[in-house]
Each structure stands twice: as structure tokens, then as C-alpha cells.
Amino acid sequence: MKSIFINVFNVDFHRYISLLIIIVFIRQTSAGVLPSQDSVSLYTANDKVVILTNQNFSSTVYQSKTAWLIEFYASWCGHCQSYANTYREVAIDTWGWKRIVRIGAINCYTEENSAICDQHTITAFPTLRLIAPETTFNTSKAISLTANDAKDVERELIKELDALQIADKTWPRFRPLNQIAFSDIYSHAPTSVKLMLLIVEKQDDYTGRQIMLDFSKYHEQLTIFRTTIDGKLWHRFQLNITELPALLIVHPNRTTERINTKQNNNENMGSRNLFNYAIRSYIHEKKCIDDFNDRDLEEIIHSKNALKNADKLKKSDTDEKKPDDVVETNTISEKLSMVDLETALSYMLRREIPRIKEIQGEAYDALLHWLTVLIKYFPGREPVMTYLKNLLSKVDNQPNGITGKKFREFADINTPESYLPNNQVRYQYCTGSLPRYRGYPCGLWLLFHTLTVSQVQSEPKRMRIIEIPSAVKSFIKHFFGCRHCSDNFMKETSDFHQLDSGDKNSAIIYLWKIHNHVNKRLHGDETEDPKHPKVQFPSENLCSKCQSDDNNFDMTTTLNFLLKFYSKNNIDLTSVEDFTPSGNIQDELTRKPSIDQYEMIEINHDSTKKFRNIRYIISIIQRFPFYFLIFSVIIIIIIRKRYCKGKRKRYTL
Ligand SMILES: Cc1cc2nc3c(=O)[nH]c(=O)nc-3n(C[C@H](O)[C@H](O)[C@H](O)COP(=O)(O)OP(=O)(O)OC[C@H]3O[C@@H](n4cnc5c(N)ncnc54)[C@H](O)[C@@H]3O)c2cc1C
Numbered sequence: 001m002k003s004i005f006i007n008v009f010n011v012d013f014h015r016y017i018s019l020l021i022i023i024v025f026i027r028q029t030s031a032g033v034l035p036s037q038d039s040v041s042l043y044t045a046n047d048k049v050v051i052l053t054n055q056n057f058s059s060t061v062y063q064s065k066t067a068w069l070i071e072f073y074a075s076w077c078g079h080c081q082s083y084a085n086t087y088r089e090v091a092i093d094t095w096g097w098k099r100i101v102r103i104g105a106i107n108c109y110t111e112e113n114s115a116i117c118d119q120h121t122i123t124a125f126p127t128l129r130l131i132a133p134e135t136t137f138n139t140s141k142a143i144s145l146t147a148n149d150a151k152d153v154e155r156e157l158i159k160e161l162d163a164l165q166i167a168d169k170t171w172p173r174f175r176p177l178n179q180i181a182f183s184d185i186y187s188h189a190p191t192s193v194k195l196m197l198l199i200v201e202k203q204d205d206y207t208g209r210q211i212m213l214d215f216s217k218y219h220e221q222l223t224i225f226r227t228t229i230d231g232k233l234w235h236r237f238q239l240n241i242t243e244l245p246a247l248l249i250v251h252p253n254r255t256t257e258r259i260n261t262k263q264n265n266n267e268n269m270g271s272r273n274l275f276n277y278a279i280r281s282y283i284h285e286k287k288c289i290d291d292f293n294d295r296d297l298e299e300i301i302h303s304k305n306a307l308k309n310a311d312k313l314k315k316s317d318t319d320e321k322k323p324d325d326v327v328e329t330n331t332i333s334e335k336l337s338m339v340d341l342e343t344a345l346s347y348m349l350r351r352e353i354p355r356i357k358e359i360q361g362e363a364y365d366a367l368l369h370w371l372t373v374l375i376k377y378f379p380g381r382e383p384v385m386t387y388l389k390n391l392l393s394k395v396d397n398q399p400n401g402i403t404g405k406k407f408r409e410f411a412d413i414n415t416p417e418s419y420l421p422n423n424q425v426r427y428q429y430c431t432g433s434l435p436r437y438r439g440y441p442c443g444l445w446l447l448f449h450t451l452t453v454s455q456v457q458s459e460p461k462r463m464r465i466i467e468i469p470s471a472v473k474s475f476i477k478h479f480f481g482c483r484h485c486s487d488n489f490m491k492e493t494s495d496f497h498q499l500d501s502g503d504k505n506s507a508i509i510y511l512w513k514i515h516n517h518v519n520k521r522l523h524g525d526e527t528e529d530p531k532h533p534k535v536q537f538p539s540e541n542l543c544s545k546c547q548s549d550d551n552n553f554d555m556t557t558t559l560n561f562l563l564k565f566y567s568k569n570n571i572d573l574t575s576v577e578d579f580t581p582s583g584n585i586q587d588e589l590t591r592k593p594s595i596d597q598y599e600m601i602e603i604n605h606d607s608t609k610k611f612r613n614i615r616y617i618i619s620i621i622q623r624f625p626f627y628f629l630i631f632s633v634i635i636i637i638i639i640r641k642r643y644c645k646g647k648r649k650r651y652t653l
Contacts, residue, residue: 040075040435041107042084048091048303050104054112066098067133067164069143069157071105072117073126076440078527079484080126085311085526087126089150092303094157096296097213100172101130101161108481111424114351118404123355124483128153130160158209170219172212176203178231185250189223195288197279198256199226200234201245207271208245214276217296221289225250245271247278314526334542335572336446336565337428342384342576344443345374347424349391353479354408360401366474367395367402373471377454378447379568381576386418414579421577428575437529441482445515446566448472452508453566468507469496492517508562509555512537538565 043049052060052070061068071087073080091103108117108125119137120129130141143160162174169190177198180188189196199208208226215222227233229244240258249257261271261278269277280297283289353359359367371392375385394410395402414422425439430446432438451468473493480486492514500506519534528534536553538546543561547553564570 040109041105042073042075042081042436043088043105046306047088048095048103049088050102052104052106052116053110054116057106057113057116061104061131062136063134064102064131065133067101067161068131069094069101069103070129070131071126072108072120072122072129073105074109074481075107075436076109076438077125077482077485078441078522078525079482081436081527082525083126085307086150086153088307089304090153090157092300092307093150093154094213095300095303097216099216099219100213101157109425111351118355121357123357123481124486125481128156130157132164133166154210155206158206158213161213162209172209172216172219173225174209174212176208176228176231177225177233178227180233182233182236183254185225185254186252188225190220192220193223194221194290195223195283196250196252197222197224197259198233198248198250199224199245199275200241200248201226201228203228203230205245205271207275210272211275211279214272215279218289218292222283245275247275249282333429334565335429335570336450337430337575338381338571338573339423339426339428339575339577340430340443341378341447341450341571342380342421343423343425343427344430344440344447345378345384346420346422347440348444348479349411349420350408350422351424352481354404354411355481356404356479358401358403359407362474363478364401366471366478367407368392369471370475370479371395373451373468376460377451377458377468379450379454379571381573383417383419383579387414387420390418416579419579422580423577428572432529433531434529437527438532441485444480448511449508449515449562449566450568450571452511453563454568456504456508456563457567463504465499465501465504465507466496469493469499469510472511488518488521489514505559505563508566509559512558512562538562 041051043051045051049071050060061070069090071083073083075081087103087105094101094103106113106116108114108122128143130143132141141160143156158174165175173188177185177188185198186193186196197211199211201208205228208224212224212226215224247259247261249259251257259278259282261274276297280294283292353367356363371388375388375392378385378388380388390413391410395407398406411420412422414420427439427443430438430442432442448468451472455463455468473490473496476486476489480489496510499510516536519536522528523534525534536547536551538558538561540547542565543557545554546558546561
């Protein structure tokens with residue numbers, strides 16, 4: 001009997017353990033729905049850009065022998081996506097400079113990397129920073145981002161490398177040799193030098209410095225100096241040189257020899273390429289540098305061609321796609337998702353806004369205005385609305401402004417009665433066909449439209465038409481990380497003060513028009529998800545009567561559609577997350593502000609108090625399955641021991 005029982009018990013015990021392990025496994029893998037670092041990165045291992053993460057940042061960048069140019073970006077940011085090819089080009093063009101400077105990029109969107117981006121006080125994307133060699137911590141230098149041109153970035157980079165004024169002999173001597181005696185020139189080179197070149201150029205020319213960097217790998221044998229036409233050295237040459245920039249060999253006996261840089265007949269080659277070609281030809285011919293090879297150059301040419309081909313392929317792909325194909329693949333959602341709205345809110349409050357180190361003055365007013373509008377018009381669930389009210393009251397209690405860090409601390413507080421799910425990346429209808437598409441900006445647009453409709457439907461006694469457009473505008477101005485998008489939006493909404501105050505729907509129409517304008521601008525752009533093309537909204541599939549034959553919108557039908565589409569009744573609540581405890585639970589209810597001060601609209605009650613305790617326990621189990629497993633195993637072992645002990649006693653009696 002005993003052995004039968006123990007066997008049965010053992011079988012059940014093992015089954016139970018296996019079941020628990022499976023549950024834990026499923027739970028862990030479903031948590032893995034979160035995009036991995038690799039999947040959201042805008043760069044791949046095939047690029048010459050080093051992918052930096054929280055795992056490798058410190059060990060790679062700090063105390064490095066080389067300087068680092070780092071792009072801090074967010075993969076959701078449209079401008080970062082368009083900019084990625086420019087940055088790839090920068091990395092290819094500077095591949096030969098890797099002994100002096102490396103090119104890296106870090107995605108600030110992932111939670112894991114966010115602390116590094118915060119350390120570097122990154123407030124807008126993309127931001128380029130230069131970190132000097134041997135830097136111990138975040139003494140990074142801002143390097144301004146000029147246009148979309150890789151050449152401009154390279155010039156900025158050279159200027160900044162030059163400004164570092166590193167005296168090390170292995171570092172290129174960027175400063176022109178203007179104040180030295182020509183007879184002394186060899187004393188400025190290492191004793192191992194086998195070839196000395198002098199580039200004579202105008203002051204603002206970059207050729208000399210580019211060439212120094214291109215050949216920096218051979219610094220022990222090849223010394224390259226530059227002199228500009230205002231210095232002493234120039235006077236020695238000016239009779240012989242009529243065309244600048246010029247390339248000279250300085251022999252050990254101080255005689256000079258001009259190298260013909262026009263050997264290559266390609267008219268389109270810039271002076272950097274012409275000089276490169278001439279120097280390489282000379283070295284190959286004279287065999288004056290040991291182990292000299294063109295491997296880096298070959299790699300550069302190969303990578304450039306690959307980049308061009310990928311670009312061409314993408315363009316022809318977009319051009320060839322017939323409109324019908326596009327519509328076929330486009331999944332059209334007729335509903336809104338509360339998950340999307342809450343996820344965008346969570347990312348905004350916990351990541352976007354806290355990026356601003358000191359929220360003061362105009363930015364602080366913008367924050368108060370934005371939170372007030374959310375509280376008044378966001379058609380959220382009860383605990384989410386309480387969360388927003390608590391947050392506003394805390395911010396309001398800091399009249400001199402608030403640090404981003406403090407704001408994040410406040411925004412992180414979740415309690416069973418006042419919470420915003422701490423999910424910042426998982427979207428429902430705003431999910432793109434690739435992790436970099438859609439997501440946060442999609443959720444933001446939906447939130448803005450929902451607010452305008454909610455304002456009209458809540459029928460406040462005194463309605464200020466520009467209340468929402470002005471709150472949205474100042475939020476975008478101060479807090480939207482995609483700087484380029486924010487600048488565009490500021491221009492596109494410059495006329496918002498002229499909104500018709502006599503028409504209660506004018507804010508809805510205004511935002512709809514602006515959004516369609518942005519859709520038109522971005523249609524066919526590389527930020528466009530091929531499965532969700534940026535068409536004029538609402539498309540025919542969503543509202544067949546909104547657009548007439550001549551592609552103009554019928555305003556009455558369109559307005560009715562928008563009022564319905566963005567109404568709170570059209571929000572899908574099925575997949576919303578309930579409360580999960582975070583590290584710093586505090587009972588915030590004791591400090592609950594009076595809600596009467598806000599003109600509240602009706603909100604959805606999706607949970608009854610009756611089940612709150614059970615849900616709370618379940619949420620803890622879901623949150624900590626591993627501890628739950630260990631706890632269960634211990635309980636089972638104790639019960640089993642007790643039972644066996646009892647049995648043994650009974651048998652011995
Ligand atoms: C304020 C702002 C400015 C931006 N500026 C830029 C920029 O300059 N450059 C850039 O690359 N990216 C910009 N973006 C991002 C870009 O607009 C998209 O949000 C992003 O590319 C994701 O596109 P999406 O396909 O998810 O559709 P989104 O344009 O994000 O739209 C989300 C959803 O809104 C609905 N919708 C679409 N159009 C309308 C409309 N007219 N009225 C009402 N509802 C509509 C649809 O259901 C759609 O799925 C900006 C985003 C915001 C919030």
C-alpha cells in the first residue's frame with residue numbers, strides 16, 4: 001500500500017514538476033515576443049557600423065585606443081530610418097580611418113540601452129557624438145549633424161578630430177606645418193619613416209586631413225604633413241605651385257618632388273580620390289612601404305557597391321509595386337486598440353519625457369498642459385486615469401520644474417488602483433511588418449485623434465477649440481524624440497491659431513488634414529511599411545463614401561466617420577494588461593488628488609472590485625513564475641516529507 005501510494009505520489013509529483021516547468025517555459029518564451037536587440041537594430045553585421053548595446057558599450061568605447069563616432073538613434077524614428085543609409089556611407093568612407101576613429105551606433109529604443117543614452121543626455125534622435133580616445137566615462141562631445149550628406153558628416157568629424165589636439169606621435173598631425181623651418185621637417189616625423197609627403201592646400205581644404213586618415217595605418221613608415229598657403233612653408237613653394245591642392249614628396253635631403261595627381265583621367269574624382277590613387281601608385285611602383293596593400297580600399301569599393309545595389313533594389317521594388325498589390329497586403333483595422341494607446345502613453349511618460357534632463361519653463365508648462373489634456377479627454381480605464389491624475393498632481397507639486405529622472409520615478413509608480421501597464425514596445429494594431437515600422441509614432445497619432453474626438457463627445461460646457469492642438473504641438477515641440485519630425489510638424493501646424501472657434505469639430509478636421517499631409521509627404525519613403533502604405537485616410541476600404549470620384553473628401557461623411565472611428569466605443573479593450581507590481585510599489589492612494597478639478601468624461605470600468613484580490617495574486621504569479629515554481633516545489637517536498645513521516649509512524653506502532 002505504502003509503495004503504491006509513494007509511486008502514485010512520485011508519478012504525480014513528477015507530472016506536476018514537468019507541468020510547472022512547461023508553464024514557466026511558455027511564460028518565458030511568450031515574454032520573448034518583445035523584439036530582440038538585433039531585430040530592432042537599423043544596422044546589421046554586414047554594415048561597417050559597429051552595433052553597440054548595453055552589453056558591449058563600456059568595454060568597446062571607454063578607454064579605447066581610438067576615438068568613436070556614435071549615432072544614438074531610436075529605431076521607431078522615421079528620420080533615423082532615412083538617415084541610416086547616410087550613416088552607412090560615412091562608415092564605409094571612413095573604414096580606412098579605423099586606427100583613429102571607429103563608427104558605431106546604439107538604439108536607444110530598447111529598454112536595455114536606455115541607461116547609456118541617458119548617461120549621454122540624448123534628447124533627440126538621431127544624435128551624433130564623438131568620444132575621444134582613452135575616455136573613461138561619458139565625456140562625449142556633441143558633433144552637429146548636418147543635412148543628409150555623408151560628406152558633410154565626414155568633414156564635421158575631421159574638424160572635431162582636429163580639435164581634440166592629440167599630441168601623440170602616432171596620431172595624424174592635422175595642424176598645418178606653417179611655423180617650422182623646412183630644414184626641420186624630418187624632426188617632426190618618427191625615425192622609422194620611409195616616405196614623407198607634404199600636401200599644400202588652402203586653409204579650409206579637407207584633402208590633406210582626409211589623406212592623413214586614409215593612410216593612418218602606415219603611420220610608422222609614411223608621414224603626411226600639410227601646409228596652408230598662409231604659412232612660412234608655403235613661401236618656399238609658391239613659385240613652383242600654381243594649382244592647389246598639391247602633393248609633394250619630401251626626400252631626406254630636403255629636396256621635393258611633385259607627384260602628378262591627375263594620372264587618373266576620371267573627371268568626376270574628387271581630390272581625395274585623385275590623391276589616394278596617386279599615392280598608392282607611387283608606393284606600389286617604388287615598393288617603399290613594407291606590407292603595403294589595398295585591402296581596405298577593396299573592402300570600401302565592395303561595400304559601396306553593395307550599398308548602392310541594395311538601394312537600387314529597394315527603389316525598383318517600390319516603383320514596381322502596383323497600387324492593387326499594396327492594398328491587398330494592407331491589413332486594415334476598423335477598430336482602435338487600447339493596448340496601442342496605453343503602450344504609446346507608457347513609452348511617452350517613462351522614456352520620452354524623462355529624457356529631458358531639466359523640465360523647466362516652457363517645457364514644464366507644456367508638460368502640465370499635456371497631462372491635463374490627457375486627464376480631461378483620454379478615454380482610459382479607471383486605474384489608468386487615476387495614474388494620470390496622480391502623476392499630474394506630483395508634477396504640479398514641483399512649481400520650479402522637475403528633473404527627467406524624478407519624473408521617471410513618478411511615472412514608474414504602479415499600484416493596484418492606479419497604474420499604466422509598463423509595456424513600452426508591444427503594440428496590437430500598430431504592429432509593423434518589421435519591428436522598426438510603425439509602433440510608437442502610430443500610437444501617438446491615434447492618441448491625438450482620439451483626444452480631439454473625445455473632447456467633442458464629452459461636450460464640455462466651455463470648449464476651447466485650440467486646447468488639444470496647442471497641447472499636442474507643445475508636447476511634440478519639447479518632447480518628441482524624432483527631432484526632424486518635430487521640426488516638420490512645427491512648420492506644418494504654424495497656422496493652428498486660425499482654427500475656427502465657432503465650429504466644435506474644427507480640431508478633429510485640422511489634425512486629420514495635417515496627418516494626411518504627413519502621409520502624402522512620406523508616401524513611398526523608406527520609412528513606409530510596405531504592408532501599411534501611407535494612403536490618404538480614410539481609405540476606400542474603411543469608408544467607401546468618404547472620397548468622391550475625383551479623390552476629394554466629402555467633409556460631412558468624413559467627419560462622421562472620424563467621430564465614429566475615434567470614439568471610445570470603437571476601442572478594443574480585449575488585450576489590455578492588468579496591474580503587475582514593479583520594484584517600487586507605494587500606496588499612492590493616500591495622496592490621491594481631488595478629481596473634481598478636471599472636467600472628467602465617462603471612463604470604462606473593465607474590472608470589478610470583487611475580483612481585484614484574486615487578480616492581484618494571479619498577476620504576482622504571472623510576474624514571478626520562477627519563484628512561484630520554487631515555492632510550489634518546496635511546499636510539495638514539505639507535504640511529502642510530512643506524509644511519509646506520518647505513514648512511517650503508523651507502520652511502527
Ligand atoms: C507628429 C508626428 C510627426 C511626424 N513626422 C514625421 C516626419 O517628418 N518624418 C517621418 O519619417 N515620420 C514622421 N512621423 C511618423 C509617421 O507619421 C508615422 O507615424 C510612422 O511612419 C508610422 O506610420 P504608420 O504606417 O503606422 O501610420 P501613421 O501615419 O502613424 O498612422 C497611424 C494610424 O492612424 C490612422 N490615420 C492615418 N492617417 C490618418 C488621418 N489623416 N486622420 C486620422 N487617422 C489617420 C490610420 O489608422 C493609421 O494606421 C511623425 C509622427 C508624428 C506623430
